[in-house]
Amino acid sequence: MMRRTIPLFITAFVGSILVIAYFIPHPPFDQLREDFSIFFDIIAAVAFILGGGNLIRMHGNRVSRREKGYGYSLVTVIGFALVLVIGLTKMGNPDGFRNSSVTAAGSYFDLAYQYVFRPCAATMFALLAFYVASASFRAFRAKNVEASILLLVAFIILVGRTFVGAWLTAWLPPSLDFLTIPYLADKIMTVLNFAGNRAIMIGIALGIVSTSLKVIIGIDRSYLGSG
């Protein structure tokens, strides 16, 4: 019972206090949100030790048992250990161990960041360009009226985002400026799309209120490991 009761009480108390603190500007309530945010950051940073340890244990086991795909695990373990060591020892740091930060330009840590991490992250992000193309090819099919309207709108937006959009409708007189593709693309994004986004955001906000209430009053106990 204690395993459930104490966390439930803490959740209810802290949740209620933080909601009430929004309306109380008097110290110490004015700093509560910021303070609890910092508390969470500290806990998350300490919890990283758990995550890092789990990562090494799991991949280390795979390597030691020579399981299928253990090569990837070996790369993970070596990469983890290497960057940890060169970071902690500030290896290659031009100003030595004491007088500079871990990320000083020219250090091995900085080199790993600039020439390994950054290209890998940018490469993964670049995959999106290809996936957008394949997703568009598959998804934008005029199967019915709604799909056809969607296709037309997507076409206007895609063309409107390039110089071709302006070029295609450049011949229209100024009085028909509202029919030019860039204008239509702009209005679709800033009016139609924005209206839909606002509706979804209102729904999301209400969902957040409901879910938070369920957590605070103890109806939703998923974070304790039960529904």
Next chain:
Amino acid sequence: MSRFIRFVETFNSLDKRWIFLAVGVAVVTATIFRLTFPEIPTPMVRAIYDKVETLPVGSRVLLPFDYDPGSEPELQPMADAFVRQCAEKGLKMYFIALWPLGQSMVEGVINRVLLEEYPQLRYGEDYVDLGYKSGGEGVIAVILTDLKKLYTTDARGTNIEAIPMMAGIANIRGFDLILNVSAGYPGLKEWIQYAGTPGNIPTAGGCTAVQAPLLYPYHPDQMLGLMGGIKAAAEYEALMMEGYPKFAENKARYLTALTRMGPQTVAHLAIIFFIVAGNVAYQIMRRRKGAAR
């Protein structure tokens, strides 16, 4: 079955690897041949450019860079353009970051733009790097009232009181403009909500194209302009070329967004081709199936 129908059938269920190949070839071709296309600045982009142009010499501009290497290709050109224009106008630049990796983005732009192109500008007098602080919008709320409560040193460890351009600055309320570059949270929305609107500080900035629709509601009352994605950055560079013709002499260095829009435009056209061709193939097959029944 005729050869044409077989082709249409194949195209209708095309293996996506052909699409990847086509997009890849289109992008590589445009990159190799350095294709660029003219960009017509939109009002929201022009509003930012005009605002910076009208600021008097010595005005204070806060430049929060809240992005990381993943979005650097899309956002770096606008960050560079902002800094170049501020340097040309003789504005005081205060760099800050709410993302951990934003700090390295700041250092990159200082090394790449200020140290190389504007060596006459002095650190501590014309620009300063205040560094990264965790806390998201909490940081913004604090520096709106008391900047030195959080920032006792700059990113290089220098005491804030020893930096000439920090003299007399109690908070960011007296700043003339906030120019934010952001890839997510915390970002431009938080700067508008926690600094720009309550502090009555003109706020503008750039973000990834995907985020832009979520920020349109703030324009024009709370956000004087917005640059959404690489296209908007290219429009801004087009304005920079107009106002400062010297930047047209070295496109590869000064007009990276315009250069990158070339492959993007070609990739867009490739996607449009596949969408149109895919629909044509789909309709042909649908009619065939309907006729067969």
Next chain:
Amino acid sequence: MPSTAPRPAGRSGRGRRRGAPPGRPALLLAALCLLLAAPAPGQEVPPLPADPPAEAARPQPPAPPPPPPAEVRAADTPSDSGRSVTVRWSPPAEPAGAGGPLLGFRIERATGADGPFAAVGQAPPGAVRYDDTGVDNGVAYYYRVVATRLDAETASAVAGPAIPRPQWINTNQWNVFLILALLLGFNLYFIEHIKAGGKPFIRKIAGLEAVTEAVGRATEMGRPILFVPGIQDMNDIQTVAGVTILGYIARTTAEYDSRLTVPTSRALVMTTARETVKEAYLSAGRPDSYDESSIYYITDEQFGYVAGVNGYMVRERPATCFYMGAFYAESLILAETGNSIGAIQVAGTAQPAQLPFFVAACDYTLIGEELFAASAYLSGEPKQLGSIKGQDVGKLLGMVSIVIGVTVLSLALVTGWEPLRRAAEFVREFWSTELA
């Protein structure tokens, strides 16, 4: 690259209905939002005075000093945490153009009515207010406002004493309090109403109806089930919602004796997910089937995480993929990879920017609030279903407010009738929040 628009609803090749369209309330809300023409409200800044005429080349007589700001008053800034005094004044009595342009106002402060006064801030011409935040609580301050021209200035009468103090109640947020009280009240009412035997109508959510089918498919094919709880930490409510759904899916998985894999991006999410899945297996009577190593941490870094998950998907080829939580740019990468391995995909997120990608690439998508309704929907518990009804009433409140607001604002603009204009102003301010 622009984001892709949502893909059309219709039949997929597999005979499953892809991406149920949003329910009628959401469509109605979207239509009403279309009518909302007014932009988000911002702080009012008085207009700047017109540019002065160009001066003649002949030497001019010295310009008269500017008129002093009138009705200067200084008081503790209300509804704050202290250490702030608000100084207000009225615009100068004579037109500012007479004798040259006004450069602005200098605000000076002293701890005694006789001074000495020191400058504490500047305000632009046209300003009528300045907040001095460099003061200490409990100390009496006196202020004067100095109107400045190029070569002349005039100080106002001294205002004060103003003693800054922190307040216990932020009265500026009364509207937020009222709306919150209403929402909480509706939620609690419906929770109690349903507990007492009320029968709520909850429309079918296709994505959640498909959970059992999706798990069954994976069991038949002998392939694992992948669950991705987003890339944010446990302090994000979307992750909490995702982990809640994980509990139900884990119970179903335990009953079907399928393999469940949960790669996480945060260590705290890993520990919470492990507890949740363990409890689910216990409650399903299958504690032996629980494998702690199936829930593991990859990395906090966004693209490193999605690279790890993608690698798992391509190697192990899960039959079913669930994406429930907060996602950013990696959403399309995950969804397209899942599509390429032929998995059935159910996604749910409250990130509006990522919804189009999930709708385009996944079989079912929980849009925004449906993610938060999922735990109540899946449990079927009266206590939880009441919260869905509370959400619905909140939406109704929003829709009614939009209709009223748009009507009042439009009529005020068209007719210019003063009471309507004041009503429109009230509606605008009621739905604004003071965020600092």
